[in-house]
Amino acid sequence: MGRLLPQEVHHVVRLLQGASAHSTHSVTSVSLQCKASPTKESGFRSSQCLGFNKYYPPDYDGEKHKSLNAYRGKHALGDRARKLDKGILITRFELPFNIWCGTCNNHIGMGVRYNAEKKKVGMYYSTPIYSFRCKCHLCDGWFEIQTDPKNTRYVVVSGARQKDEEWNPEENGGFAIHDTENNSATTDPLIALEKSTDAHKHLTNVQIPRLESLQDLSDHYNNDPYARSAIVRKHFRAEKRVEAAKRADDDRIKGRYGLPETLKLVEDSDEARNEAREEWERGRRHLEEQSSIRKARLSSSAGPNPAASLRERVLGNMYNSKLVEKRVRKLGVR
Ligand SMILES: [Zn+2]
Known part of the structure; x- marks a missing residue:
């Protein structure tokens, strides 16, 4: 059978395990042959640990090389690690927002993916800040986007313009989530003192009197709920009586002249009465004029x-x- 390579040994063993009973002898002989070659033993063991679908060359030594990648001088991440000596790893980066490329001015939609050069550029406390450098797929320009751990977002650093589409709660009547201005203000003790004095003045001169007046008003209206309720109910009853009388009056008039139920009658008042009288007089004058004209015409023809x-x-x-x-x-x- 001659010398067998470790992976060849395995292949043979697997073939023989699947075959008939007489193969047991052959397996033993193969493994014996393997054991007889002390230099190959370690390689055989390591191939057992790493799996079968890899080629282990004859000069591969598991203890010396540790892994096949190390043996071949390659990184586990392959071509993506080709700039690792500069601290750059090539990763797949998906645009988190819409941008305009700064070089060709084309709009690039959110979700477009690039093979970006990922690099650590700094720290925010214990959180690393990463930069992603991407080449525009529409031109030869490059743009760079960084993580912003402080505000938990991404920011465009160079080569592009971000489309501002973020919902600002402050603009929409809510409160700001990232209030970064307060910290700078409190660092100056004089400004802090001034602010606190202003606040105190505002409290004593405006807010407290306003609260007191509101309290007085509330007391005025709410100290005797029974009396207030009685007044309101009395007023309501009087209004209701007037309304009922008016309705009865209207119904009587409508009944007398056969007017439709839905017709709304004007409220009876001096003004309405005067207007009606004027209208009636105007009508009568018109009638008189008409009749006199008719008479005159008759007499002239006769x-x-x-x-x-x-x-x-x-x-x-x-x-x-x-x-x-x-x-x-x-x-x-x-
Ligand atoms: Zn471009």
Whole structure:
């Protein structure tokens, strides 16, 4: 059989384990052969630990090399670790917000992924600050985004512009979450003193009197709830009575003139009464004028003496008829 490499030994063992009973002898012989070669023993053991799907060259020594990556002089992360000597690891970075590239000015949407150069650039207390340097996929420009542990967000450092779409609670009537200005103010003792004095003045001159006046007002209205309630109820009853009387009055009028139920009547007052009277007088005057005009028209068409005009008309019609004239004279028309 000759010399076997550790992985070849395993392959053979597995083949033989799956075969018939007489193979037991062969397995023993193979392992015996392996044991007989002391230099290969360690390699065999390490290959047992690491798995089968890797090639272990003949000069590989498990104790010396520790791992196949170390043996080949490669990093476990492969090509992504090619700039590790500069402290840069290439990672897949997804844009956490919309940006505009500073070089080509194109809009790049949130969620676009880049092979970014990840680098530790500083610390915020015990939290490292990482920078991600990405090459724009639309041009040759680079942009850099850093983590901001203080505000738990990402910030664009260079090469791009962030689209400001964050919901600001302060602008929408809420309270600021990251109140960073207070710390700087309290560092100056004079400003702090001034602020506290102003606050005290405001409290004594404005807030306390205001509170007291509010308390007085509240007492004024609430010290005797029974009396207040009685007044309100009395007032309400009086209003209700007036309303009921008015409704009955309206119904009576509507019933008398056969007006629709839904019609709203104006409230009875001096003003309404005067207006109605004026309207009635205007109507009557109009009627009088109309009738006088009609009379005048009738009298003008009849002439000043109706009997004479009738006579003229009759004579005109029957000029040649003396009989008719006689008859007319007999009737005594002149
Ligand atoms: Zn670009």
